[in-house]
Amino acid sequence: MTSDPTSLALGSHPWPHDDDTPVTGELTYRNSGTDAVTFPVSVEARGPHGEPAPAGLFTVTPTTVTVPAGGAATVTVTADTRVGGVDGAISGAVVAGDLLRTPVGVDREPESYDVTATFVDANGEAPSRHSGLVIGMDNDVFAFFDGEDDTARLRLPKGEYFAFGDVTTGDPEDGRTALLPRPVLVVAGPTALAFDARAAEPVRVTTPDPGAKPVLAEVRVTRAHEGSRVSIGSLFIDGFTDGLTLAGSDPDLPDDQLELVVATQGTGTPVGATPVHHRLAWVERGRVPTGFVRAPARRDLAEVRSHLGPAPAGHGYDLGAAPFGADGSGPMGVLFPVPTGGEAIDYVLGDGFRWRWLLSEHGPDGDSVADYSATDRTYRAGRTHEQRFRFPVFGPGLPPSSYDYLSRHGDVITAQVPLVNDGGDNLGWSVTESARATLHRDGQPVAEVPSASARFTVPPGAARYRLDLDLVRAPEVFDLTTRVTGSWTFRSDTVPGERSRKLPLSVVRFTPRLDADGGTPAGHLLRIPLTVEQQQGADNGRVHKVEVDVSFDDGKTWATVPVVGGAALVRNADRTGYASLRAKGTDSKGNTFEHAVIRAYKIG
Incomplete structure (x- = not known):
């Protein structure tokens, strides 16, 4: 049929x-x-x-x-x-x-009406170029005002919308563009709105450095309404144009319903061989002002000095930072080249923001080989802040994070334990030569995957688990922390509902004082401070004792060393080479950990 x-x-x-x-x-x-x-x-x-x-x-x-x-x-x-x-x-x-x-x-068609938009340039004439869109705040409409004429029409369902237009006056190459947000557009009958550049005033941001060169700038307007959240923005390569303007919004709204973010990042005048950058961001809540002009003084900025560890010959670094608001969103950041083994200075302004940093390392071919990202940080104007990237010892660490390092949802266990964080506990990633994750349940193997992070589907119900991780880094790329192994045991039961549950997880960070190349003298008694870190939000017990072993033959043989006052005391070998470190312990709830860092530091 x-x-x-x-x-x-x-x-x-x-x-x-x-x-x-x-x-x-x-x-x-x-x-x-x-x-x-x-x-x-x-x-x-x-x-x-x-x-x-x-x-x-x-x-x-x-x-x-x-x-x-x-x-x-x-x-x-x-x-x-x-x-x-x-x-x-x-x-x-x-x-x-x-x-x-x-x-x-x-x-x-639901109850709908014609909406007519008129576009007017700064001279009161038809613009040389324009665009407009509307996004439904209480429906799923996303529509553009199409057409080359200065008038365009849409058929829209009854409801509340966020509209945004931009209008260019004269030659587009001159950059005379007006940003014309309409955060509140209520359609309850035939509706007319005007995107009129004559209502806009200049957007201009300057820094106290006359040699500063903007690289990227952004204007973003965010509207929240009854659980919906919509952001519309414009990016400007090489910074804001001289003719950029902005029109204000009407009416004012509660602070949690409307937000304007203006941001710019660029380079400054170097201090000798040290590169300088400017990273500035502002937020206005409850309204969009007409025009936006800011000229912060040096006292209004925080100075962030980044100290950068050495890298193999031919490698390079790029350092970036981006501001994030309370909802986790924010403008884009820029990665700037910075010297390996040197420093960088960033002048930061961003009240109301948390800053996230990233040091990206690339090899001679330009491909990324490692990343180190810093947890969210806030700064005070007029202060100098110090931070360090890519210094040893590289190894397991559990810095505060928005995602779970070890968790269970239903009967799926997810493991993504950071194994190569740097000495500053910046979250690390690197290319690997090999990796393996294995999970056991009550002594029986569940699965093994060729990756250092994995998702395991397990039988329902309570059981005791052991997670084994093994990561080997490419020796031609990394001469320190060439391998990391770890084992963790914990109990876990089925986790019902929509949310995952963090599982007990402990690691020990090794933080000795080393020279710039990650070394220390042969025969020297080295004090290695130990820092126990645990996954926040998990049902961890207290760790009262940590045992530490050292190896001078890349983990073939190990010797236990004394731990005094929260530090391991290691008598270095009398010859040049490398020292490997291993830590193990048990928390007060019976969860165990053991992990080793092969070639943690140099000797000689």
Whole structure:
């Protein structure tokens, strides 16, 4: 049995619907068999959110059909959009018994109105270039005002919208662009709005460094409404243009419903061989001002000095930072080249923001080989702050983080334990030569994967688990921390609900004082401070004792060393080479840990 056509589209019907005319479509069934077939015919359909179509919206006649052998029979399907109850795209199937389903659909427009937008340049004339869009705050509309004329129209459902336009005056190369946000656009009838550049005033940001060169700037407006959150912004390569302007919003809104972010990043005048950058960000809440002009003095900025560890010959670094608001969003950051083994100075302004830093390391071919990211940091104007990247010892660490290092959701255990954080406990990643993650449940293997991070599906119920990790870094890229191994035991039960549960996890960070190359003299007694870190939010016990071993033959043999006053005391070998370190312990709830760092530091 086949149908012709293979689907029925019964049109789109504009609001209002009290004068709609029912639309019909014919569907012919053809029987290629040798026997006549009789079957019932009906329509099953649902609205755009899965709700059943109201009775009477679709009808079919006749409701029972007999198709003769080798013959055909026709039914008529009717869509009557005067029948209310469901708006939008209503779709489903014409059901021929249990033989055949033929798709059918009709679009019943919800209460909607024409919205007319007019674009006006700074001279009161038609602009040389313009654009506009609207985003629904209480619906899923996303639409552009299309057309080259200075007037454009949209058909929009009744509701509340966030509209944004930009208008260019004169030659676009001159950069005379006006940003014209309309955070509140209520459509409850035929609506007209104007994107008028004459209402805008300049956007201008200068730094106290006359030699500063902007690289990237951004203006972003965010609107929140009844659980919806929408951001619209503009990026400016090489900074804000001289002719950029901004129009204010009306009316003012509560602080948690409207936010303007203005940000710029660029280079400054170097201090000798030390590069200088400016990273500035502002936030205005509850309104969008008309124009935005800022000229912070040096006393308004925080100075952030980044000390950068050495890297192999041919490697390079890029240092970036981006500001983030309380909701986790923020403007883009910029990565600037910085010297390996040197320093960088960043002047930061960003009250109301937390800053996230990233040091990216690339090899001679330009490919990334390692990243080190810093946890969110805040700064005070007029202060100098110090931070360190890519200094040893590299090894396991658990800095505060928005994601789980070891967790369970339902019966899935996820492991992503950081194994190569740097000495400043910046979250580390590096290319690897090999990696392996293995999980045991009550002594029996669950799975093994060729990665240092993994998701394991486990049987339901409570059990004791052991997680084993093994990561080997490429020796031609890294001469320190060439391998990291670790084992952790913990109990875990099925975690119901929508949220994952963090699992107990402890590590020990080794923080000895080493020279710039990660070395210390042969035969020297080295004090290695120990820092126990645990996954925040997990049911960890207290760690009262840590045992530490040292190896001078890359982990072939180990010797226990004394731990006094929270530090391990290691008598270095009398020859040049490397020292490897291993820590192990048990918390007060019976969870254990043991991890080793091969070639933790140099000797000689």
